[in-house]
Structure formats: C-alpha cells, structure tokens
Amino acid sequence: MEYETPQFFRVMQYASAAERDVVDMVSGSPDWDPPESIRTGLAEYAQANASEFQYPPSVGLDALREEIAARRGLQRKRVMITNGAGEANHLAMTEGLATFSGSRILLVDPVYPYYAGRASMLAAEVDYVAADDAGYVDPEAVRERASEATSVIVINSPNNPLGVTYGRKRKRELAGIAEEHDALLVCDEVYDHFDYSGRFESALAIDSPNVVVTNAFSKSLAITGWRVGYAVFPDPAEQGDLLSNARTRHMLTNVTCSRPPQAAVLYALSNTSPTYYERTRKLLRERIEQFTTALDRAGADYTKPEGGFYVMARFPGFPGTFENVEQLIDEAGVAGMPGEAFGDARADWFRFALVTSRVEAAVERLAAFFE
Numbered sequence: 318m319e320y321e322t323p324q325f326f327r328v329m330q331y332a333s334a335a336e337r338d339v340v341d342m343v344s345g346s347p348d349w350d351p352p353e354s355i356r357t358g359l360a361e362y363a364q365a366n367a368s369e370f371q372y373p374p375s376v377g378l379d380a381l382r383e384e385i386a387a388r389r390g391l392q393r394k395r396v397m398i399t400n401g402a403g404e405a406n407h408l409a410m411t412e413g414l415a416t417f418s419g420s421r422i423l424l425v426d427p428v429y430p431y432y433a434g435r436a437s438m439l440a441a442e443v444d445y446v447a448a449d450d451a452g453y454v455d456p457e458a459v460r461e462r463a464s465e466a467t468s469v470i471v472i473n474s475p476n477n478p479l480g481v482t483y484g485r486k487r488k489r490e491l492a493g494i495a496e497e498h499d500a501l502l503v504c505d506e507v508y509d510h511f512d513y514s515g516r517f518e519s520a521l522a523i524d525s526p527n528v529v530v531t532n533a534f535s536k537s538l539a540i541t542g543w544r545v546g547y548a549v550f551p552d553p554a555e556q557g558d559l560l561s562n563a564r565t566r567h568m569l570t571n572v573t574c575s576r577p578p579q580a581a582v583l584y585a586l587s588n589t590s591p592t593y594y595e596r597t598r599k600l601l602r603e604r605i606e607q608f609t610t611a612l613d614r615a616g617a618d619y620t621k622p623e624g625g626f627y628v629m630a631r632f633p634g635f636p637g638t639f640e641n642v643e644q645l646i647d648e649a650g651v652a653g654m655p656g657e658a659f660g661d662a663r664a665d666w667f668r669f670a671l672v673t674s675r676v677e678a679a680v681e682r683l684a685a686f687f688e
C-alpha cells in the first residue's frame with residue numbers, strides 16, 4: 318500500500334467544501350459529552366499551586382501512572398504517559414525497530430492508516446496479512462508471513478476499521494510468533510471501552526516480554542483533543558529497558574506531556590461512574606443497529622461491529638473509491654472513507670464512523686441514493 322498524507326483530510330476537505338449539507342461519518346471524534354468529572358478535574362486544576370504548573374516528569378505524572386498501573390494490575394515502572402495512543406504507537410513501533418532484530422513491520426490489511434504512514438516515515442518495509450472474511454487476523458497467516466526480518470507486528474482490538482474484537486487465544490498466538498522471531502507485538506487497545514461482545518481481554522493478560530500495549534483516554538472519555546494516552550512496556554527485568562529508551566525519544570521530541578489534562582484524567586478516573594461508559598456503549602449499539610438495518614435494506618454487505626464504532630460496507634456495483642466517496646458526498650450528502658485508504662483487502666468497501674447524532678439522516682440519504 319502506498320502511503321501519502323492522511324487521506325481522511327482529503328475527504329473532510331472535500332466534504333466541507335460541498336455546497337450541500339453533509340453528514341460527517343469520516344473521522345473518529347466522539348460527538349457525545351465527556352463525563353462531568355473531567356470538567357471538574359480541569360476546573361480544580363486551574364486553582365492548583367504554581368509549582369503544579371511546571372514540567373511534569375517526562376514519563377507522566379506519577380499519580381496518573383500509579384492509578385493506571387493499579388487499575389491494570391501492573392507495576393508503575395512499566396507505564397508511560399504519551400500524547401494519545403498515537404504517540405504510544407509511535408514510540409512502541411520505533412522502539413521495536415530499534416531494539417528487536419529485523420527491520421520489517423507486519424500489519425493487518427485493512428490497516429489503520431497511521432500505522433502504514435508511520436512505517437513509511439520510519440523507512441521500514443511492510444508485510445501485510447489480509448484479514449479473513451470475518452475480519453479477524455489468522456495467526457497461521459501471520460506465522461507464514463513473519464520471518465527473521467520481522468521486527469514489529471501491530472494489531473488493534475477492538476479494531477478500526479473492521480470492528481472485530483480479538484480474544485485472548487489469538488493474541489497469545491500472535492505474541493508467540495513475535496517471541497519466535499525476536500519481534501515486538503504492539504497491541505493498540507484504544508477502543509477497549511467499546512466492546513459489545515464481552516470477549517475483549519487486554520493483551521496485558523498475556524504474560525510475554527515481547528508485548529507492548531498502547532491505549533488512551535481519547536475515545537473512552539471523549540477527549541480526543543486532550544491528548545492523554547499511555548504505553549505499557551514489558552518488565553525491564555525480562556526485556557531490555559524499552560520504556561527508558563522511549564522516554565528519551567519522547568523527551569527529545571515533546572519534553573513531556575501537558576500537565577492539566579493528565580491531572581483532569583486522574584480525577585476523572587476515580588470520579589466517573591461505570592454508567593458513563595455503559596451509556597456510551599448503549600448509544601453506539603443503537604446506532605449500529607439502525608445503520609446496519611438500513612444497509613441490509615440497501616442490499617449492502619457490511620461488518621457488524623463487535624467493538625469500536627466503525628462500520629464497513631460494500632454496495633453492489635459501487636466500489637469504495639475516492640471518486641465514489643465524492644459522489645456520495647455530492648449526491649447523497651453522506652461522507653465516509655474509501656476502503657482503498659485502508660489497503661487492498663477491502664478496497665471496494667466504504668468505512669463509516671458512527672460518531673454523529675445524525676445516523677438516522679445518513680440512513681435515509683443512503684437508502685434514497687441506492688434505491
């Protein structure tokens with residue numbers, strides 16, 4: 318897959334220049350409210366002592382690392398705060414290439430485009446393994462594709478764009494393949510709070526020194542603009558000190574992460590009821606039902622998410638190319654992403670993000686367009 322600048326900018330620009338009203342189903346920015354607790358946390362922070370307005374440690378606020386570690390049953394020394402899951406993925410992939418043998422990155426097709434873009438930026442060759450028809454990655458296919466040249470394997474569950482959730486066995490097998498080839502398995506779990514299957518289990522449950530888990534509060538607390546994420550590195554006693562290397566890289570690029578959002582996230586973690594997350598899941602399940610029922614009526618093939626908030630759909634005789642995305646914007650008033658932006662495996666599909674309160678309008682417009 319050739320990688321250029323992030324393709325969703327191109328679609329968003331086209332949609333915003335359109336002369337008609339367009340339902341935006343392009344990017345993954347939540348349209349629902351964050352929990353009230355995060356506003357309180359930020360407001361309280363504004364009154365803190367001046368000393369708390371200064372540089373936090375490069376690896377993040379101790380108390381936030383401690384809280385994450387306690388919730389995940391880990392030692393704090395393994396947790397590093399990052400600028401969202403994006404930076405956590407960057408540090409993990411970069412450290413993987415620098416520390417493990419080999420120089421190639423193995424990705425699943427369809428791929429979250431930033432993994433592909435990062436691989437290209439890091440001048441690493443990529444091997445793609447196509448997801449199977451149900452949307453999962455088959456560990457046997459990964460085993461066939463992986464080699465001594467593989468340095469990093471990246472997976473994402475719950476998955477963007479396919480909506481599948483991998484169970485523990487699949488992750489264990491993938492970690493085993495990483496161990497066999499002296500590679501690093503990066504598990505991006507940024508959608509962990511959006512599992513509808515009940516099957517999601519963090520890769521942290523897998524006892525492997527070759528696994529890094531990345532995550533963020535961007536989606537779970539609906540704060541994509543706040544940039545608070547984290548990476549959990551292997552125990553340095555079992556694997557070189559990846560976290561220290563990542564900290565140096567992070568420090569030389571960012572110095573550190575911003576303090577106020579870290580403080581507010583820390584407050585929100587202890588002051589947000591589980592019903593907040595349940596309500597969001599319920600809202601998304603309703604949207605998924607509504608949208609996929611309409612796709613059924615339009616005679617489309619589609620993925621029904623077990624997790625996350627993206628639906629892929631394929632319409633007979635209307636492949637998911639950029640041109641057709643533009644036609645959908647102009648003639649139907651619905652903006653999605655072209656499947657070709659995610660690789661070859663589902664190039665003829667579209668991806669729709671269900672982060673709009675106007676799913677019903679989108680459904681009606683698509684039904685009218687495909688009638």
Ligand SMILES: Cc1ncc(COP(=O)(O)O)c(C=O)c1O
Pocket residue numbers: 345400401402403404429473477505507532533534535536541545546
């Ligand atoms: C799979 C995946 N990983 C990472 C990110 C980026 O997360 P963050 O905003 O926390 O950097 C996204 C955002 O859409 C995503 O879909």
